[in-house]
Amino acid sequence: MPDGQIPQDSLREDLLEDRPIGPAMLRGWRRRCPCCGSGPLLRGYLKVRESCPVCGEALHHQRADDGPAYLTILIVGHLMAPIILWAFVKWRPDPLILASVFSVGTVALSLYLLPRLKGALVAVQWAKRMHGFGGRS
Template structure:
């Protein structure tokens, strides 16, 4: 079986880094958008089943968790302030309610965030990734 990545001409590469991030956040291969990016909850596949991109070289490390903590903290901070200042709930009641909510939110967004980080690294050619861009055709550029 051939393990070399399929040429970019055979793959529908994303048009921009935003499209690549959306593919990654949907837990699909950022390069082709066809195959799953993860084989387990946070463990990426070694090689894409469709385009044969090597994902074993990704180095997302702890960055997805940092992004998740940042986003969840900023989303819940106004809720916590509202619960204490407006509703007059004690700090203990607020903690008892918001801690499980924060944990569930963080767990729910961790895999999509990791997929988006991997897509970002791939799109920009960070680390061992080779930077690829869609091939411009006369139809896509308007030069017919």
């Protein structure tokens, strides 16, 4: 067999191996490798590593793109809008105070969620064998 080729039996075993999505997403949420759960997934705030330093799983296949940002906007908007309305009706604060407090809350929640949602999205891709994650691990 030529160098660099994977035996068909080995490839079939890898494709049949179960990759449960729940534990993978939890590992991604924790910003850990979706395969082993030990190695760090991110190199910086949002930059995904080329491969896991612990298990060697290739992570460069991921295509999270704008998905984490869209999910962050969706979640933060759906959480903050009703809370702003409730706070305004309950206490009638000065609009400048309301805007200041909720701006800080919105930014803080967005910064918290963004890398975690990116990790979860990369983990979903890994578990579903999308974008090149289907080969040997």
